[in-house]
Amino acid sequence: MSTTDVKLLGGWPSPFVMRARIALNIKSVDYQFLQEKLGEKSERLLKSNPVYKKIPVVIHADKLICESLIIVQYIDDVWTSGPSILPSDPYDRAIARFWAAYIDDQWFPSVRGIAFIAEGDEAKKEALEQVAAGLELLEDAFTKCSKGGNFFGGERIGYLDIALGCFLAWLRVTEKLGNVKLLDEAKAPNLCKWAECFCSDAAVKDVMPETDWLSLNHNIRKTSRKSFRTQSTSFHNGNIRSLSSPTHNDSTESKKITTEPLLPICPSNASDLPSNDPIVR
Secondary structure (H helix, E strand, O other), X not given: OOHHHEEEEEOOOOHHHHHHHHXXXXXXXXXXXXXXXXXXXXXXXXXXXXXXXXOOEEXXXXXXXXXXXXXXXXXXXHOOOOOOOOOOOHHHHHHHHHHHHHHHHHHHHHHHHHHHHOOOHHHHHHHHHHHHHHHHHHHHHHHHHHOOOOEOOEOOOXXXXXXXXXXXXXXXXXXXXXXXXXXXXXOXXXXXXXXXXXXXOOOOOOOOOOHHHHHHHHHHHXXXXXXXXXXXXXXXXXXXXXXXXXXXXOOOHHHHHHOOOOOOOOOHHHOOXXXXXXXXX
């Protein structure tokens, strides 16, 4: 199959885009990785996902598939010649979907709250407790789902491995920025061993972002948002010249307020990015 038959709209820092990339790698599907500009929603993205207006989007022979877990299931259904991603047993498949929904709806929002959202010691403490409680539940789920294997899916990476594993890099960034230890071998020994196996798997290792690159990406976006708020406040306070000023250059000043910068450098494991596409958000 030509790479022009399968395209992926996304960006290397996104854990949700990583899900699609891992699934495509498991199935040995060649694809073109189309990067979205940092902090922007391109016309291409808006046309491809007019409902949610977000990445990832898979374009397969002009068919558009959105939402990361739906994309993973689609890839598993379409490319049947490769290893199965979802369990074949209906009950096991239902359990995998249950825990994947828990990870997206409850666990990862708590992870983000520790270093990125929660303000104040009490809020961060509450988020930390929620993450710890979630890891305890996931440790137990791993024991039951893995059936003695190295992965939630048994002896190879499956649906639930992808659902949780895509957040491992951001988990490390959260530990670094929040000065906390989340994935503790003393409390979750099985998950720690699983994480090592997951990150070293051939389908994962070349698309797993490095912690330092993600931290840099986060800091750039944080600085950009802070700059935007400062300029916006100055504008509303009357400290920026009126847009009707004859000396105002609309093509430059207005963009400084509304546009985040592109990430100036590229991680080593993103060397496969198309040269004509900028680094992504």
